[in-house]
Amino acid sequence: MANPGSYTWWRDNYLTDPGFQAVCTVLASNGVDCTQVEVDHFPPNASYTGSAYDGMLPYGARPAFPLPKYIHRFHSGGGGMGGHASTTGSTSVSAFWTGEVRARMQAGDYWGAMKYDIIDKKNLALFYTNGSNRNLFDGILRPAVELARALGLVSDTQYYDLLMDLGGFV
Numbered sequence: 001m002a003n004p005g006s007y008t009w010w011r012d013n014y015l016t017d018p019g020f021q022a023v024c025t026v027l028a029s030n031g032v033d034c035t036q037v038e039v040d041h042f043p044p045n046a047s048y049t050g051s052a053y054d055g056m057l058p059y060g061a062r063p064a065f066p067l068p069k070y071i072h073r074f075h076s077g078g079g080g081m082g083g084h085a086s087t088t089g090s091t092s093v094s095a096f097w098t099g100e101v102r103a104r105m106q107a108g109d110y111w112g113a114m115k116y117d118i119i120d121k122k123n124l125a126l127f128y129t130n131g132s133n134r135n136l137f138d139g140i141l142r143p144a145v146e147l148a149r150a151l152g153l154v155s156d157t158q159y160y161d162l163l164m165d166l167g168g169f170v
Contacts (some may be wrong), residue, residue, distance in 0.1 A: 002060065003150070003151075004147065005043060005063055005142075005143030005145070005146055005147035005148075006060060006061050006063065006064060006144075007039050007059060007060045007061070007062055007063075008060035008061065009068050010039045010065060010143075011066075014037055014039070014066035015037075016040060017066075018028050019139040019147055020066050022135065022139070023139075023140055026129065027128055027136075028141075030128055030129060030130065032068055032070055035068075036045040036068065036069040036070070037068055037069060038065050038066070038068075039064045039065070039067075040067050041063070041064045042063050042064050042117055042121075042141065042144045043063075043104075043117050044098055044114055044142070046098050047098060047105045048062070048105060049102070051106045051108075052055075052105075053105055053110065055152070057151070063145070063147045063153075064144055065140045066140065071124060100116055101113045102119055104116060110148060110153040110154055111153075111154045111155070111158035114144075114145065114154070115162065115165060117160070118141065118165050118166070121141060122134050124137070135167050139167075143157065145162045145163065145166065156168070
């Protein structure tokens with residue numbers, strides 16, 4: 001059985017997860033199609049390459065969270081800027097953003113990689129709520145942070161810091 005917060009767990013459970021359904025309700029009210037969903041590794045899968053974490057966790061066991069495909073992947077018309085996860089695809093933005101996360105992973109800083117990736121997800125939340133809800137994805141990011149702690153990828157202090165980034169201890 002897959003661990004909650006992992007890629008495989010989210011792939012199998014996003015349809016019935018109340019937190020993700022609440023996110024989709026907000027996104028749909030802002031014109032986002034939530035019928036096609038992809039699971040986004042958090043930190044991004046590409047950032048594992050060449051790091052101490054590469055090979056430590058299989059693809060499906062890595063921390064992740066679900067996003068509507070429209071938000072996860074670059075779509076034409078935006079010039080590669082904004083409106084999609086900055087670590088997905090092969091745009092100038094993704095090359096920079098993934099490089100920043102990868103540098104943290106290669107330095108053995110899983111916490112820093114997650115922290116940096118949270119910035120991107122909060123920016124997406126702001127973009128898709130017209131600047132009104134920076135914390136939209138906090139609840140669905142939390143299981144990945146909990147998984148990182150359970151796997152020993154972040155310390156207890158780092159875990160609590162990441163929880164603070166995700167709205168605290170509710």
